[in-house]
Structure formats: structure tokens, C-alpha cells
Amino acid sequence: MREVAIVGAGMTRFGELWKYSLRDLFVEAARGALESAGADRLDSIYVGNMSGGQFVGQEHLGPLCADHLGMAGVAAARVESACASGGVALRLAYLDVASGASDLVLAAGVEKMNDGADVTAVLATASDQENEVYHGITFPGLYAMIARAHMAAFGTTEEDLAWVSVKNHRHGAKNPNAQFRREVTVEEVMASSPVAAPLRLLHCSPVTDGAAAVLLCPLSEAKKYTDRPVKIRGSGFATSTLTLADRENPAVLDAVQLAAERAYKAAGVGPKDIQVAEVHDCFSIAEICCIEALGFADRGRGGQAARSGMTALGGKIPVNTSGGLKSKGHPVGTTGVAQAIEIFEQLRGDAGERQANGARIGLTQNMGGSGASSVVHIYERGF
Amino acid sequence: MREVAIVGAGMTRFGELWKYSLRDLFVEAARGALESAGADRLDSIYVGNMSGGQFVGQEHLGPLCADHLGMAGVAAARVESACASGGVALRLAYLDVASGASDLVLAAGVEKMNDGADVTAVLATASDQENEVYHGITFPGLYAMIARAHMAAFGTTEEDLAWVSVKNHRHGAKNPNAQFRREVTVEEVMASSPVAAPLRLLHCSPVTDGAAAVLLCPLSEAKKYTDRPVKIRGSGFATSTLTLADRENPAVLDAVQLAAERAYKAAGVGPKDIQVAEVHDCFSIAEICCIEALGFADRGRGGQAARSGMTALGGKIPVNTSGGLKSKGHPVGTTGVAQAIEIFEQLRGDAGERQANGARIGLTQNMGGSGASSVVHIYERGF
Numbered sequence: 001m002r003e004v005a006i007v008g009a010g011m012t013r014f015g016e017l018w019k020y021s022l023r024d025l026f027v028e029a030a031r032g033a034l035e036s037a038g039a040d041r042l043d044s045i046y047v048g049n050m051s052g053g054q055f056v057g058q059e060h061l062g063p064l065c066a067d068h069l070g071m072a073g074v075a076a077a078r079v080e081s082a083c084a085s086g087g088v089a090l091r092l093a094y095l096d097v098a099s100g101a102s103d104l105v106l107a108a109g110v111e112k113m114n115d116g117a118d119v120t121a122v123l124a125t126a127s128d129q130e131n132e133v134y135h136g137i138t139f140p141g142l143y144a145m146i147a148r149a150h151m152a153a154f155g156t157t158e159e160d161l162a163w164v165s166v167k168n169h170r171h172g173a174k175n176p177n178a179q180f181r182r183e184v185t186v187e188e189v190m191a192s193s194p195v196a197a198p199l200r201l202l203h204c205s206p207v208t209d210g211a212a213a214v215l216l217c218p219l220s221e222a223k224k225y226t227d228r229p230v231k232i233r234g235s236g237f238a239t240s241t242l243t244l245a246d247r248e249n250p251a252v253l254d255a256v257q258l259a260a261e262r263a264y265k266a267a268g269v270g271p272k273d274i275q276v277a278e279v280h281d282c283f284s285i286a287e288i289c290c291i292e293a294l295g296f297a298d299r300g301r302g303g304q305a306a307r308s309g310m311t312a313l314g315g316k317i318p319v320n321t322s323g324g325l326k327s328k329g330h331p332v333g334t335t336g337v338a339q340a341i342e343i344f345e346q347l348r349g350d351a352g353e354r355q356a357n358g359a360r361i362g363l364t365q366n367m368g369g370s371g372a373s374s375v376v377h378i379y380e381r382g383f
Numbered sequence: 384m385r386e387v388a389i390v391g392a393g394m395t396r397f398g399e400l401w402k403y404s405l406r407d408l409f410v411e412a413a414r415g416a417l418e419s420a421g422a423d424r425l426d427s428i429y430v431g432n433m434s435g436g437q438f439v440g441q442e443h444l445g446p447l448c449a450d451h452l453g454m455a456g457v458a459a460a461r462v463e464s465a466c467a468s469g470g471v472a473l474r475l476a477y478l479d480v481a482s483g484a485s486d487l488v489l490a491a492g493v494e495k496m497n498d499g500a501d502v503t504a505v506l507a508t509a510s511d512q513e514n515e516v517y518h519g520i521t522f523p524g525l526y527a528m529i530a531r532a533h534m535a536a537f538g539t540t541e542e543d544l545a546w547v548s549v550k551n552h553r554h555g556a557k558n559p560n561a562q563f564r565r566e567v568t569v570e571e572v573m574a575s576s577p578v579a580a581p582l583r584l585l586h587c588s589p590v591t592d593g594a595a596a597v598l599l600c601p602l603s604e605a606k607k608y609t610d611r612p613v614k615i616r617g618s619g620f621a622t623s624t625l626t627l628a629d630r631e632n633p634a635v636l637d638a639v640q641l642a643a644e645r646a647y648k649a650a651g652v653g654p655k656d657i658q659v660a661e662v663h664d665c666f667s668i669a670e671i672c673c674i675e676a677l678g679f680a681d682r683g684r685g686g687q688a689a690r691s692g693m694t695a696l697g698g699k700i701p702v703n704t705s706g707g708l709k710s711k712g713h714p715v716g717t718t719g720v721a722q723a724i725e726i727f728e729q730l731r732g733d734a735g736e737r738q739a740n741g742a743r744i745g746l747t748q749n750m751g752g753s754g755a756s757s758v759v760h761i762y763e764r765g766f
Contacts (some may be wrong), residue, residue, distance in 0.1 A: 021513070059434055063755035076756070080461055121556065125442045127443075133440065237458035239457060240455050242447045343486075372443065372446035373446045
């Protein structure tokens with residue numbers, strides 16, 4: 001396999017972008033990625049998108065995106081793994097370059113969620129239609145059950161959950177592309193409206209429009225496009241049961257653990273080598289479970305990480321310096337690619353006020369459903 | 384890149400399968416593929432599916448399919464390019480093995496179309512929402528315009544169109560998995576109900592439930608699984624404008640032509656080397672345009688191919704020996720993989736009454752929308 005680098009990145013700001021259609025969002029992000037690398041051609045495009053069909057009545061995003069970028073002809077396909085769609089797009093772009101089939105590939109994510117659809121119902125189609133949706137369950141309910149299980153098993157508290165949101169809003173306040181650029185306090189989180197106990201509004205990521213794109217090429221050719229490439233050192237992808245109730249322990253995200261093992265093995269590193277990470281905090285409990293599955297905290301101890309400062313900027317391993325899904329926003333099919341952009345910027349030293357000093361190795365972890373699919377990538381400064 | 388072989392295949396019968404859910408269909412096809420090769424593990428799964436979200440309220444098919452196959456944990460993602468989803472799944476599985484990342488990969492397609500959804504409206508989301516759907520256009524209308532353009536430019540007749548259906552029903556009558564196992568006459572086709580002039584009911588592929596799966600591994604390891612592997616000699620993927628009206632000539636399928644050029648180049652062969660082919664006859668006019676774009680007939684002469692017997696079993700280049708989409712059926716995300724199975728069987732000499740004698744090199748061409756995306760694969764007997 002050829003070594004692969006990220007050489008360019010572009011994204012829209014995240015938020016309720018009523019003036020943008022899905023195609024506008026994609027084009028802005030994709031153009032940004034190409035321009036940042038001075039590239040004017042592509043061999044292929046992978047578009048991560050959860051549900052263009054249900055959100056805006058548009059499937060078949062490959063040719064739509066290629067065409068509106070002015071590149072009709074290019075190989076272009078949509079890939080979907082619910083909220084892990086962007087991470088899967090990145091992985092497939094990576095394999096395309098690694099295989100030798102393509103030399104210049106765009107991994108993109110796009111989601112237009114604010115356009116009139118019943119968002120909670122559409123998102124629920126990422127859970128099991130027969131075993132979960134049919135009985136009325138939605139994602140806040142699924143993650144509330146995960147939170148309850150974690151609390152029962154490990155003594156995690158509502159205040160632990162709140163600290164994840166506080167930390168991520170602190171980070172997001174420094175991110176010009178974030179949907180919510182303001183800090184929140186533990187008291188505000190714990191007084192916000194209940195959604196599905198023990199989860200409250202300020203434990204939940206928002207409904208977001210946005211797109212992101214990164215440009216990949218063989219590491220050996222990266223210097224044509226940038227003097228500061230970032231190498232993709234490993235990629236891991238795994239699944240678990242789609243139905244939460246079918247898992248042995250709902251507080252353990254086994255797909256995340258398996259994807260991480262695969263990525264660590266491919267990269268030849270371990271959790272202790274990771275200096276900065278973006279993880280999938282669709283709900284505050286998710287960040288807690290994910291950092292345990294990734295090996296950043298011992299099982300059951302994830303709840304203390306945000307409160308102790310370990311995962312804050314300046315801590316041992318800053319997690320979600322972008323603001324995470326909670327504060328930056330969560331356009332579901334885009335998130336995995338936006339995570340890669342944050343690490344790309346961190347490893348290049350371009351993260352401004354959010355800079356995790358001196359980071360050379362970073363990680364992203366993107367997740368679909370209640371943890372039924374997960375993708376982990378490990379990156380290293382390539383200059 | 385490593386050389387890649389198909390070593391196993393499985394499919395459900397095609398039709399209105401009211402007793403099967405989407406997951407049932409996938410599992411039957413996937414188990415068939417694994418059992419045919421004596422394989423009991425997988426590294427990854429690619430599931431081609433156009434619109435589980437809109438048809439049956441189920442996105443996130445990767446983990447659903449892996450789990451119901453008894454393989455939760457395996458890397459598994461859905462890929463979508465409208466009716467070319469299956470072809471794209473095959474291509475990505477091919478790249479995964481070719482890259483060296485995976486050694487045993489399932490390329491599958493599944494679509495459950497008969498479940499109460501407004502099928503024509505769902506399919507229309509594969510065309511351009513803003514430029515086509517909004518104005519009320521659907522796929523029969525788009526292909527009717529392609530037919531009109533072909534007739535105007537090249538003198539193609541309604542009888543030419545009818546002969547495609549007659550030929551494909553003749554082939555499909557010999558296929559135990561086909562939705563329609565009966566022959567039709569030119570007179571019957573030309574007297575069938577108008578759908579969108581000049582297209583009539585018997586020019587249109589049906590609404591179909593079904594799944595198909597093929598098992599891929601490095602050619603060097605193929606003999607572990609079968610004594611008759613089929614090598615994938617080339618893969619090409621291309622797009623065109625999503626909006627039909629944006630193309631210079633609607634009677635010319637430029638994405639098909641470009642995908643074919645790429646596949647021929649990768650395989651080091653040309654149209655004259657192809658001995659049997661499955662092409663995307665979603666409407667009879669599509670087969671005519673496709674065989675021109677693939678180089679089997681000169682531009683404008685595709686209309687005479689079925690009538691003359693050139694593309695019939697026993698002719699110079701048998702096309703759609705399976706019955707094609709018209710007679711075998713067209714579960715949209717499945718079709719590209721089912722095409723590969725027909726060629727796999729043909730090159731192994733397993734096609735029974737449909738056998739194209741002595742074929743060593745075959746081709747499949749799968750297409751999305753009104754030709755906005757197309758995937759071409761070229762296969763060679765590997766034993």
C-alpha cells in the first residue's frame with residue numbers, strides 16, 4: 001500500500017444555513033480544499049452523506065457534487081454509514097489512493113438538515129427499524145440508556161456529563177466555524193430542559209447544515225501541493241450490532257474499541273502516543289464512552305476526564321479542540337471529515353487560539369447510530 | 384495493485400417478494416456467496432443500496448447487514464450511486480482487495496422496493512431535485528426524451544426499441560431467478576400501455592425486490608475458495624451532469640463511454656475482445672445507447688443490434704443473457720452485483736440454458752439516473 005497524505009482542506013461554517021442548499025455547501029467546502037492545495041483536477045470524489053434522500057429529496061450525490069464543482073466526468077460516489085458517513089468517505093478515499101488506482105482524491109461530507117424535514121424521525125432511520133424505531137425509540141433515548149448504564153456500572157454522575165459540554169463549548173468558543181461560539185457553565189447545563197433523562201438539551205449536539213472536504217494524494221507527491229502535508233498513518237473501521245439491546249454491555253462501545261485496535265495496529269502506535277483527538281460527542285455520554293474505548297481513560301473512568309482537565313486544551317490529551325459535535329455542530333454526514341480537518345490544522349500548527357502545542361500525532365473517531373459503526377484514523381505531521 | 388478474483392456468488396430470486404424484508408434478502412444472498420466459496424469469515428462488506436431510507440425507513444445498512452450475517456465487527460458500509468450502487472459496491476470491494484487492506488471482501492447489493500413506498504417518487508430523487516424533480520419529471524419521462532433524441536438523430540424506430548425487450552425476455556425466460564420468465568412478441572410490446580411516449584410498459588424494467596453478493600479475494604489466493612475463479616481485469620467509473628438537459632447530446636451516454644474507456648484501458652482490451660456482456664437496460668432505449676457507448680455498435684446503429692440477432696444468445700456478442708433489467712428485474716441497488724454474477728456464471732460455464740459458448744472475457748455496465756453515473760467492469764476466466 002502506498003503512503004497517503006492530506007494536502008488540503010476546506011469547510012463551510014456550521015449552523016442553520018437557510019440560504020445554502022446541499023449543493024452550495026458541498027461546492028464551498030470542495031473548492032476550499034482544492035484551492036488550499038493549488039489543485040485543479042481530481043481522480044475521484046467520495047461524498048459522505050447520511051440522508052440526502054430523506055432530508056432534501058436528493059440521492060445520487062456523486063454526480064451532483066462532481067458536476068457542480070465543474071468536474072463532471074470524475075468518478076464520484078456517495079457513501080453512508082449514518083453519522084459515520086464522513087469517516088467512511090475518508091477511509092475509502094485513503095484506500096483509493098493507497099491502492100494506486102487514484103492519485104488525487106477528495107473526501108467530502110455534506111449534510112443539509114435544516115430544510116423542513118422531521119429531523120428526529122430521519123435520524124432514527126440510522127437505528128434498527130424493526131427492533132427500535134417501530135417501538136418509538138429515537139437517538140436521545142438510546143444515548144440516555146447508554147448514560148444510565150454507564151452511571152449504574154461506574155458511578156458516573158450528571159455533573160460528569162455536564163463537564164463534557166462545558167469543556168467542548170469552551171473549545172468551540174474559539175472556533176470561527178462553530179455553530180455555538182459561546183461558553184456554558186455546569187449550572188446552565190444541569191438546568192437546561194430535560195430531553196431524555198438523564199440527558200438535557202445542553203448534553204445534545206445540535207441540528208446543523210455544513211460541509212467539509214479534504215484532499216488526499218500519495219505522500220511521495222504531497223510536496224507538489226503543500227509544504228506541510230499530514231500523513232494518514234492508520235485507518236480502522238468496525239461495526240457492532242445495530243440494535244443497542246443486542247450488545248452485552250450498552251456502556252461499552254465495542255465497535256469503537258475494535259476500530260481503534262485496527263487503526264493503532266495499522267499505525268504502529270498506541271493510545272499513549274496520541275497528542276490530540278477529535279471524538280464523536282453526539283451526546284456528552286458518547287465522549288465519555290469513546291475516550292474509554294480509545295484507551296485514553298480506563299473503563300469506567302471516562303467521566304472524570306473533562307472535569308479533571310485531562311481532555312481540555314492544555315491537558316494531557318486535548319479532546320475535541322474544535323468544540324466537538326456539541327459546540328461546533330453536527331451535520332451528520334459531514335462530521336467525520338470535519339474532525340479530520342481539525343486534526344490537520346492542529347498538526348500543521350494552524351489551529352490559532354485552539355492550538356494544542358506541539359502535537360505531532362493525532363486521532364479522529366467518528367461513529368454511526370448508537371455505536372453500531374465506527375471509523376478511527378491516526379495522523380502524523382508529515383513535514 | 385494486487386490482482387483480484389471473484390470466488391463465490393449468491394443471489395435471491397428477483398420479484399415482488401412480500402414475505403422478505405431487506406435484511407432477509409441480504410442474508411440469503413450473502414450466505415449463498417460465502418457458502419459457494421466455503422468461506423466463513425470476511426474482512427469487509429460493501430452494500431450497494433439506493434434508498435433504504437425512503438423505501439423502508441432504514442439507513443445505516445452496513446452494521447445491519449454485517450450483524451444479521453452473524454458477523455458484527457466486520458468493516459461494513461453502504462455505498463450509493465442510484466441504480467449504479469451495486470456496481471460501485473463492486474468497484475470499492477475491488478479497490479479494497481487490490482490495495483492490500485483486505486483479503487476477503489463481500490460486494491453486495493440489496494433493494495426492497497415493494498413495501499408500500501411511492502416507488503416512482505423515490506426513484507426520481509436520483510435525478511436533479513432542483514432542475515428536474517421540482518418540475519414534475521420522472522425517469523420514464525427522462526428516458527422517453529433520450530429515446531426521442533435517438534430517433535431524431537439516427538432514425539431509430541419504435542420497433543427497434545421493442546426488439547430489445549423481445550430479446551431480453553427470451554433470455555430471461557431461461558433464468559430461474561428472473562422476475563418475468565416468459566417471452567413477449569414485438570406485437571405485444573408495441574401494443575402495451577403507453578407510459579411516456581414513445582416508451583410503453585414493455586419497454587420498462589419492473590419494480591423488484593432482491594439481493595446479490597459476490598466474494599472477492601486476491602487472485603493469488605483464489606484457489607483456496609474455488610477451482611474456477613474469475614479475475615476482475617479492469618474497473619472504470621465515471622460521471623456526467625446529473626441534469627439530462629445539461630448534456631450536449633441526450634442520446635449519447637458520455638459517462639458510460641468514459642467509464643468504458645477507463646475499464647478497457649485498465650484491462651488492456653477493447654470492445655472487440657468482449658464475448659458476453661450485461662448492460663443497463665432500465666428502459667429498452669438504454670440498452671441501445673449503452674451498447675453504442677461501450678463500442679459494441681457504431682453510434683446511431685445500436686437500434687439494429689437486437690433485431691439483427693447480434694446481441695442475442697448465439698449472436699456476435701450476447702448482451703443481457705440474464706434477461707437484463709427488463710426481464711430479470713431491477714432491484715435498483717442490487718443490479719450492478721447481479722450483473723457481475725451473470726458474467727461470473729457465464730465465464731465459469733455455469734449459465735445452463737443461457738450459456739454463451741466458450742466465453743473467456745466478459746463485461747458489465749451499470750448506470751445511475753439518466754446516465755449521470757456509470758461503472759464498467761471487465762472479467763476474465765481465471766482458470
